[in-house]
Amino acid sequence: MDPKRIRNFSIIAHIDHGKSTIADRMLEVTGTIDKRVMKEQVLDNLELERERGITIKSVPVRMDYTAPDGERYVLNLIDTPGHVDFGYEVSRSLAACEGALLVVDAAQGVEAQTLANAYKAIDLDLEIVPVLNKIDLPSARPDEIRKEIEDVVGLDASNAVLASAKNGIGIDEALAQLVALVPPPTGEAEGPLRALVFDSVYDNYRGIICYIRVVDGEIKAGDSVLFMATGRRYTVEEVGAFKPKLTPMESLGVGEVGYITASIKTLDEARVGDTLTLNDRPAKTPLPGYQMVKPVVYCGFYPVDREEYPQLRDALEKLKLNDASLEFEPENSTALGFGFRCGFLGLLHMDITRERLQREFDVQLVATAPNVVYRIVTKKGKEIEAHRPSDYPEVGDVDSVSEPYIRLTVYVPSDYVGKVMQLSQEKRGVFVSMDYLTPERARAVYDIPLAEFIVDYYDRLQSVSRGYASLDYEPVGFRESDLVKVDVLINHDPVDAFSFICHQDDAYHRGHSAVKKLKDLIPRQMFEVPIQASVGKKVIVRSNVKALRKDVLAKCYGGDITRKRKLLEKQKKGKDKMKMIGKVSIPPDAFMSFLDMD
């Protein structure tokens, strides 16, 4: 395939601005998918993706297109995930392209959440083709929005395509502009093979399918290949393209997008961002930007019904097949029994995993509050990595604690700058810089502890900026902080699942709310039950659940002994279901209400 006839592009859009509808229309116009069999939004294939309107997995598709000049082209549309948790996948998908279609709703205008992705595309030097969608709406204001794109994103929008994906208007023009403006891929056809793995998925029958973009050289079935980051070697079994069904081809050359299979068993062997080269003629340097993605947020998943533990384990194993960034290991909690400690890329990733477990695998579960990884150095000089509060050593043994920080970049209309700064400072953010992209739009940069960010930063940012802020972040390593572990004690017994790590200044406040919540959840017992929050041996908050004497026999008038016995048995049975913390019996759902984040 002559690279001059190839165009590789992505579509960037704010949620609901019409990305999927435009992609669907392109598939129709190019005859890639028959209109009659066209299922709405072919590209968003996970049920959850559809419902939440977010793209989690990138699905590429190859289209044949005849341009207005009569020349035939191959267009590869590479879909990108739309959320910051998947930022790395976004940048890898974009790195496989030379251009991007920037779709903006002509009524709503430029909105913040996709700005970060637009800047990613600009950073990668992609040619950006602006499209104003939904011009059929009476409220469409194409001229104003054009100006907004110029002012806020900084792109020339004078020739922006006017489109209505709904009515099929402007699709041809968008395709024509893509061909005219996006440069064809360049690479060395004779050079040693270099192909970017921009995604990989698990298939029941073929094992891992790697989605690749060839930069230099050529790849075909039978080639012996090397993954440069992992150092693994395989023999390619099949090479093909997405039409959009996987269709075998002879080979893939410079600039082409397609897939390979090679009896690869797990995603860990074929990581997103890795460079594929030939075993006997390897490239000297890999393509730029490979990064090992590691979970940054951890939480515990426990089955509501303890009998469902094996199902939960099987379900996690199945999810892991298609999600290299998901981590899990068994853990055991006094309060919740057997479950798993799971690691995620971020909160959305956690939420999605949890929902898929419940929906696709029908496992009802409790998720404990999320936490980050802490690095602790003990007085004896030992280094500990804590994935959960119970990994934390005794207070007296701790020499120093470090927590992960992120560099947070917030794009926000100038009017809201003050509020964003206030919020970031409240979250222990350290000011880095601030500048104005236009008089109306500012960029504020803060280094903030990830732990503070994951609590509710994103939601609060959206609320203080009325949804107009967008953010992006990257990890900037670990920094020392004054952190303490707060234990929660019921009748003087610490309950592992309830303890948490927080900044010293927040210990009282957070301890107080935990104690208060538990006080409301724990039923009265035969005796008074103290509930306390402590740091080490020092109690910082205390409250009591008052005693109650519940006399089950009181209702039994007369002397019917069988009836009395029945009642006593019933009470005993009820107790069996209770969870005992020391001598305090607690209904299991109290734990769940306390720990569950909903």
Ligand code: GTP
């Ligand atoms: P996410 O998948 O949520 O990121 O959204 P998206 O950008 O893919 O948007 P999608 O294509 O799902 O469109 C969002 C909504 O806008 C849907 O209800 C579409 O039917 C509607 N829509 C898309 N294009 C047009 C258009 O040209 N005109 C009108 N009136 N509605 C449109």
